[in-house]
Amino acid sequence: MTDSSTTAAAITITCPVDGRMVGRVMGHTRADVRSAFAVARRAQPVWAATPVSDRKAIMLRFHDLVLSHRDELLDLIQAETGKNRASAFDEVLDVAVTARHYAFAAAGLLAPQRVKGALPVLTRTVVEREPVGVVGVISPWNYPLSMAVSDAVPALLAGNAVVVKPDSATPLTALKASELLSAAGLPTELFQVLPGPGEEVGGAIADECDYLMFTGSTATGRILGAKAGERLIGYSAELGGKNPLIVAPDADLARAARGARQACFANTGQLCISVERIYVHEEVAGGFTARFLAEVSAMTVGAGPGWDVDMGCLISEEHLERVRSVVDDAVSKGARVLAGGHPLPELGPTFYAPTVLTDVPPDAELYDGEVFGPVVFLETVTSVDEAVERANETIYGLNASVWAKPSTGSRIASRLHAGTVNVNEGFAAAWGSVSAPMGGWRASGLGRRHGAVGLTKYTETRTVATQHLVPVSGPPGVDRELFSDVMSTALRWGKRVLR
Known part of the structure; x- marks a missing residue:
């Protein structure tokens, strides 16, 4: 009997139009997932320290490569899914537009943001953003390019590594996208594609990742949401619709x-x-x-x-x-x-x-x-x-x-x-x-892709508040009752000013 923890069967991809074989890829196991995350975790801090301008340049090169390889990608998407060519082009267009959008937006979204402090003038408060670490993406068969890549792009620009599990029916498109990202200059350790059984490989990704992005059925989304909740990690899911x-x-x-x-x-x-x-x-x-x-x-x-x-x-x-x-x-x-x-x-x-x-x-x-x-x-x-x-x-x-x-x-x-x-x-x-943000209410999911949140969800915030001159609790030696009276008066005055 084969030990599934060390080996996995190869996956044969067939065209749904006529059943012809399109290709074969290596399947992966839980052990492979653990190894991939170990590699990603070693590479991610270096990537996080890479200037956003450098990340932007890579994504803009990727944008150009996606468009220059348009016909090759269309052929591959059609071979794996059987969809018509115009629907396949929707995926190419989506990935190119997403890469360009977040390449230009990333610097502003990731820059430290000055916000109002506890006490005007006396408190300087800044919100900083750090990447979460390694993002897991579990993508479906219906949009094998868009769903494998368009959620990964903002995660990468935010400074994360990404591990993707494509559907076993359509892994070739995601693997081709990985090649194009590498050709654009992205280190291969930062975007790894692991085809394999959903329960085994997808489950292992949910066990290992620092943030989980899922697109698929509501039933599976509930299972993965429970796992994310148990692990207290971020989770975003686009699920079913009627x-x-x-x-x-x-x-x-x-x-x-x-x-x-x-x-x-x-x-x-x-x-x-x-x-x-x-x-x-x-x-x-x-x-x-x-x-x-x-x-x-x-x-x-x-x-x-x-x-x-x-x-x-x-x-x-x-x-x-x-x-x-x-x-x-x-x-x-x-x-x-x-x-x-x-x-x-x-x-x-x-x-x-x-x-x-x-x-x-x-x-x-x-x-x-x-x-x-x-x-x-x-x-x-x-x-x-x-x-x-x-x-x-x-x-x-x-x-x-x-x-x-x-x-x-x-x-x-x-x-x-x-x-x-x-x-x-x-x-x-x-x-x-x-x-603009895109996502579902109720049983159609939680979290959003697109918009500012489509990138910032892959970050952790750090609030840094620097207090000047006197503490928030009041100057040393000042009577506490007097200080409370002064603060109460100030708050009432501030309310009238803000009207």
């Missing part, structure tokens, strides 16, 4: 239909922020539905490097069966299929038609459970208030989409219980706004 889209009476219906198609079926619906529920106001339900179904019927589903393909395949035959079972369950309970609702075996074993349903009953799994596939259902509502109420009836709160005139859309958006809301977009506007 994201709604609202079509208001004043929406541009043609634009809404096109946008809804992208919101529902980009990346074959295999993304946490895709739309799975559409609530249409009764005044425009007929017009929107006709336009939306026309958009769906015009979609090109297939494989290969053509930019004209609108949707690729699912990640595996097992996942296709999962999607089919959820749709069949809904139909058996009374749902009606308006488009799709079946596999496309003529294209390959993992292709499923873009699917639209209506009349989905509440007892169907599809009604409130995440499908993570090219499936959406429509409901007609009598008012915007009803649409908002239905949209918020979920354990999740990751993303939402509103189609309306901008003023109407903004009012609706502010009532939705979601970490990101897109007005006249599906998800890309909020996701692409890397200066």
Whole structure:
């Protein structure tokens, strides 16, 4: 019997389109994870002492390398996932934009910040930031470049080392990104990619890291969150979603239909922020539905490097069966299929038609459970208030989409219980706004990526307060009651001044 603590089986990566072998990589064990963290911990202090300007230069070179290796990365992403080329390019674009953004933002975010002291003039208070140490990233298969790298970039710029466990179905893309980071000048010890079994390698990373970043299912997120809580380490997780889209009476219906198609079926619906529920106001339900179904019927589903393909395949035959079972369950309970609702075996074993349903009953799994596939259902509502109420009836709160005139859309958006809301977009506007935080409410996760917190979460703060002339408790020899009277008067005066 093989001792899994010392050896691990090689991992064979196959293309979900046709099952052909794409490559093989070495699997890793708990012992390998411990060794990787030991190497990272030796290298990290040197990196933390490296000027931020040097780290910035490396990330800007990485930005250029990602773009210059665009086609190679697109081919690799498509081979591992079966997604269409435009969805693969979303990953290349995301990583390049993220690297550039944080390269320029890092110095300001990491600089010591002067804040108000305990006593004006007499107290000088500064907040300093230090890297947490070694960050663990556990990334999913649906975005093998973005999720393995875009969370690691700010962690590295903050002065940390990073150990990544990619999904076993898609490790080659993360390994290629590691090569590009090394070519950009990043020491190899600072970004290590360890493919291997999730329970073993992912569990070991959660046991070893100083901060854990996870993207995946809510069920696994809860398990890892419990581990992080037990160890008292920082934890950020983007988890599941059952994201709604609202079509208001004043929406541009043609634009809404096109946008809804992208919101529902980009990346074959295999993304946490895709739309799975559409609530249409009764005044425009007929017009929107006709336009939306026309958009769906015009979609090109297939494989290969053509930019004209609108949707690729699912990640595996097992996942296709999962999607089919959820749709069949809904139909058996009374749902009606308006488009799709079946596999496309003529294209390959993992292709499923873009699917639209209506009349989905509440007892169907599809009604409130995440499908993570090219499936959406429509409901007609009598008012915007009803649409908002239905949209918020979920354990999740990751993303939402509103189609309306901008003023109407903004009012609706502010009532939705979601970490990101897109007005006249599906998800890309909020996701692409890397200066703003992105993440989920409730069962959709905790913590945020993007924005200032997307980098500062990988740091520990140190407050340094220097007291001048007299102590906060008052000058030596001064009567304590007199001092308390003086301070009370000062506070009352200060309140009036600040009004």
